Amino acid sequence: MGGVKQEKDYVFHRDFTKSYPLITHGEGVYLYDSQGKRYLDASSGAVAANLGHGVGEIAEAMAQQAMKAGFVHTLRFETEVLQELAREIGELAPPTLNRVYFTSGGSEANESAIKLARQYHADRGQPGKHIAIGRWQSYHGNTMASLSAGGDIKRRKMYTPMLNHARHIYSPYCKRCPYGKTAETCQKDNTLACADDLERLIRELGPENISCFICEPIVGSQQGAGVPPEGYLRRIREICDRYEVVMIVDEVMTGFGRTGTNFAIEHFGVEPDILTFGKGVSGGYAPLAGMVVSDKLVDSLIQYGNGRFVHGYTFSGHPVSVAAGLAAVRYYREKRVRENGAQQGDYLFLRLQELQSRHAMMGEVRGKGLLLGVELLLDQEKDLHFPPGLDMAERLNQAAMERGAVFYPGTGTVDGILGNHLLVAPPLTISRAEVDELVQILDEAVTMWEEQIR
Ligand code: PLP
Numbered sequence: 001m002g003g004v005k006q007e008k009d010y011v012f013h014r015d016f017t018k019s020y021p022l023i024t025h026g027e028g029v030y031l032y033d034s035q036g037k038r039y040l041d042a043s044s045g046a047v048a049a050n051l052g053h054g055v056g057e058i059a060e061a062m063a064q065q066a067m068k069a070g071f072v073h074t075l076r077f078e079t080e081v082l083q084e085l086a087r088e089i090g091e092l093a094p095p096t097l098n099r100v101y102f103t104s105g106g107s108e109a110n111e112s113a114i115k116l117a118r119q120y121h122a123d124r125g126q127p128g129k130h131i132a133i134g135r136w137q138s139y140h141g142n143t144m145a146s147l148s149a150g151g152d153i154k155r156r157k158m159y160t161p162m163l164n165h166a167r168h169i170y171s172p173y174c175k176r177c178p179y180g181k182t183a184e185t186c187q188k189d190n191t192l193a194c195a196d197d198l199e200r201l202i203r204e205l206g207p208e209n210i211s212c213f214i215c216e217p218i219v220g221s222q223q224g225a226g227v228p229p230e231g232y233l234r235r236i237r238e239i240c241d242r243y244e245v246v247m248i249v250d251e252v253m254t255g256f257g258r259t260g261t262n263f264a265i266e267h268f269g270v271e272p273d274i275l276t277f278g279k280g281v282s283g284g285y286a287p288l289a290g291m292v293v294s295d296k297l298v299d300s301l302i303q304y305g306n307g308r309f310v311h312g313y314t315f316s317g318h319p320v321s322v323a324a325g326l327a328a329v330r331y332y333r334e335k336r337v338r339e340n341g342a343q344q345g346d347y348l349f350l351r352l353q354e355l356q357s358r359h360a361m362m363g364e365v366r367g368k369g370l371l372l373g374v375e376l377l378l379d380q381e382k383d384l385h386f387p388p389g390l391d392m393a394e395r396l397n398q399a400a401m402e403r404g405a406v407f408y409p410g411t412g413t414v415d416g417i418l419g420n421h422l423l424v425a426p427p428l429t430i431s432r433a434e435v436d437e438l439v440q441i442l443d444e445a446v447t448m449w450e451e452q453i454r
Contacts, residue, residue, distance in 0.1 A: 026053025029427050029434050031406075039401065042438050043408035043425045047220065047253050047371070048284035050341075051331055052427035058285045058327040065323035074102075074317040082317045085326040089281070092262045092329075093292040094271040101309070102290040102317040106252030106278030107141025109289040110214065113274045114145045115311050117212035117246035120297050123305035129211045129244070130165065133201060137171040137222045137412045140214060140250050149214050152222060153413055167205065169197040171219055172228045175364060176414055183229055194228075195235035202243045212246040212274075213239075217264040220253035222412040224373025224421030225366050233268040240273075246297070247272045252289060253371065256280035256329075257338030257428055260345055260369030267368065273297055283331070286324035287315070332428075341428030344435055345369040351439045352424065356380075359446050361453070370428055373410075376420040385419050393420040395452070400445035405438060 013020065021033040029052050031039045044050055051058070065081060072079050086100040103109045114132050121129035134140065134149035141147065147156060148166035156163060170178040172194040174186075179193035186192055202210050217233065219226040240247040249272040254264035258280055261267060265275065273296065278289030301309060315321070332338060349365060352374060356362040363375030363383070376392055378384045386392045393409030400407055408423035426438060 028052045028054065029430050038404055040405040040434065040438055040441060041426060042400070042405045042442075043423055044280075044427050045284055046279070047258065047408065047423065047425045048279035050256060050258065050280040050428045051283035051285075051328060051337060052429045055283065055285070055328075055331060057331055058283060058324050061323045061327035062286060062320050066320050069319055072317075072319050073314075075312060078317070079319045079322065081319060081323045081326050085322050085329065088326065088329045089277070089290075089292060093275055094263070094265065096271050096294050096296070097275055097292040098295055099293045099298045100290055101293065102288065102322065103278075103313055104287040104289065104315045104318070104321070105141070106250075106276065106289045107143040107146045108313060109252060109276040109278055109291050110140040110146040110149065110248070110250055111143045112311055113248045113276050113291045114149060114212060114214065116274065116291070116293065116297065116301075116309060117248065119305060119310060120246060120300055121211055121244075123300060126208070126244075128208045131205060131209050132166045132211055133198065133213045133245075134166050134168050135171040135215055136168050137173065137226070138214075138216050138219055138250075139222050140216075141252075150222075151413075153418070154411065167201060169201055170194060171215070171223060171226060172232055173223065173226060173414075174229055186229065192229065192232055192235050195232050195239065198236060199239045199242075202239070202245065207243040207245070210243060210245050212248050214248040214250060216250045216254065217268060218254050218259055218368060218371060219412075220371065220423065221408070221410045224375065224410050224412070224423055225368070225371050226373070227366060227368060228268070233265070233270045237270040237272075246274065248274045248276065250276050252276055252278035257332060257341050258369055258371045258425070259367070260338070260342035262338065264368070281328065282321060282324040283328040285328065286318075286321035288318075288321040288325045335429070337428045340430075341370045344428075344430050344432065345372065347432060348372060348424065348426075348435050348439070351435065352442075355439060355443055355446070358443075359450065361450050362446060367424075370425055370430070372424045374422045374424065376422060385414060385417060388417045391420075392449075392453075393422055396422060396445060396449045399449045399452070400441060403441045403445050403448075405441040405445070407442075 089100045090098045132149045136151035139152045140150040148163040174183040251263050255277040273294045276291045282288040352365045363377040378386045397407050397409040411418040
């Protein structure tokens, strides 16, 4: 490469085939680049900027904490902000989950949960219980245990030989059931093949070898907001109890009001043993994530594990991140952000359905609250997917970016090939007029994209 190097030439880009607009600032649901172009942040970045951009209260709380103590090692000390945020999250979580462990990101949170599950069994004299069961069409992060347990085919492929310690069942997907059922037949026969497959796999591998089961309550990036059928998570809970398997619910994307409730698990009336969170906890203002752990697991750790979790990160409970989280959680409550998100989510759902009825290449609209997804199809009437490898969701997002909105394009396996979808998940603070603008831009982008394809 000749010529004079610029700053950007020193960056190890996330994808060297792309160019990256330089963002100078953000305000509310908008981001602005150095060319003066405005983008409506229709996916809150990676579904993290739940509170929108430029929230002064959070910036101030971070600055104040940085001045007080910029780093405190949580192996030796705790801070007031850490204890307060733990209480806030403990109170939001299901009643039997009360102790909060912090990490920097969602992958680390799931890594910690998978390790804690394994330690729980080992402490209680069952060291054989080490296998994690996850699901295809689910994502839990990019670190090794999280990647192993997840089912993101594209991200796993390169590392397959290194991903040994997890097994998988399929995520429920009633419209194209991988078990060959329909929602109607399942309801009629009172069966749930997608949940019962967990029992089959546990028995096949031997319950004495199984440590935990991990799932997203509503599947984000891998299914475009896939909601499980009635009774699914209750059945999963029963199976986990029957075989002493720790149930982990990954709420990294769905937590903090994203689906209209504090945590998505509330829609389904069950309590997991561990709930992981991330992204929205700090509104994206600082790297922060973690897990809330049930009293049962904590009591066991104290009684049988010398009270020590054999794990830890330098930045666990980082005071500035935790201060951001505390300010964010208060902001959610004081500004009734979750309530607004639920209301705008219902409206956006209807607007997307209306859009879908006018565009031949838009399929099912799904999701809850402001975690919505739209299937992208070659032919809506014949329910035909695009051939694999064309990156159609990415291409639609490019068209949207040209018109001033950025979405979260996704692929997940459907009938053995990679299907395309678009996640629509703007900040929960979005107004009705901004929802209308989002839909207007998406409408234009889909028109442009459909014309390019034909
Ligand atoms: N779990 C879920 C459901 C996610 O959506 C993500 C990120 O997209 C992760 C875990 C990983 O979180 P992080 O990227 O913060 O490590």
